[in-house]
Amino acid sequence: MYRPKSTALISMATLVAVSLIGCSSAPEESLISNYFRASRMRDNTTLANIAMVSFRPSERGIVQNFSLTSVSEEQRRPMRAREYSIAFEEAVAVEREFSDRKQAYQDENLGAIERVLEAEREESDVARRDREVQEAWVTWRAEMLQHAQTVSDARTLLAEERVVGEASTFSPSNPIDVAQYEGEIASKEAVIEASVQTPDDQTEQLTLTVTLERAELTAADGSPLNGRWIITKIDG
Structure with missing residues (x-):
């Protein structure tokens, strides 16, 4: 059956777009994945930049893999x-x-x-x-x-x-005093299903709730300063 060239190109573009969407990961998933990878490797430098809490292999085990099941709506509170x-x-x-x-x-x-x-x-x-x-x-x-x-x-x-404000905005090349800024702390919760190798070499499935927070600040001259998302709590 004859298919117009333009229709074929549109179909190919749609297929590529769908493929890219399917392969991409949510930003929450990428951050959490980096966190558990750094925990597994005991990469304290990376952990210090992305988290305020630890998931020590010697205490809680090693997350082998996980799936992101839900992400809550963002909540906001004043940064006081x-x-x-x-x-x-x-x-x-x-x-x-x-x-x-x-x-x-x-x-x-x-x-x-x-x-x-x-x-x-x-x-x-x-x-x-x-x-x-x-x-x-x-x-x-x-x-x-x-x-x-x-x-x-x-x-x-x-x-x-x-x-949270200091951890979210920390930059060795541009340190700031967050007490000189107004702004908000944004937060959301990501729920994951994780396969964890425990310290006694067992494997268990855990439901973990990961809290992520970010500072969104404004300087006295009105210029914005948005921090990065960091992990501040893990329950489960």
Whole structure:
């Protein structure tokens, strides 16, 4: 049967396109494949660039192969490192101002404070003339602990918020301070069926949920900075 040349060319182009689609892999699959290959080879340099978690062969085994079964819709949350950095700096400033006032009071009442501390160590009664200082010094010490805890909490919150942004955007040739950027953290979950050779040389099939995250930031001048997808969690 005669087939027009143009129709034959269209059919061939369609066949090639379908073939290419069938051979291509999802970006999530490529990243996860690179991750398990690097884990198997103990390639820590590659792992540091693409993941924040480990899948140690000596503990969890070696993923021989896997199939990607689903990828969730992207979720987004604000990247709040800049906000937390400002809060941390404010907490430090408040603590510093408090410390200056506490030191001034201590300098003015050093003799009484030393007598109070000695009485506390000896578990004896504080002299009547020093009781007012004792009450004040108890308050000063309690407030000192409160300020220290506030600074510690602010530091921890900032450190935790920086982690994904720094890992996603890290570049040895162009390091940045993510606390100077606004933006979002995008995340999605990929579910895979994996064949795993366990440390005791058994083979088992595992369903693993792999969390991927990426920082999408904006500098003060409005220029965008999109990080790379990294693996931040593996459940299963």
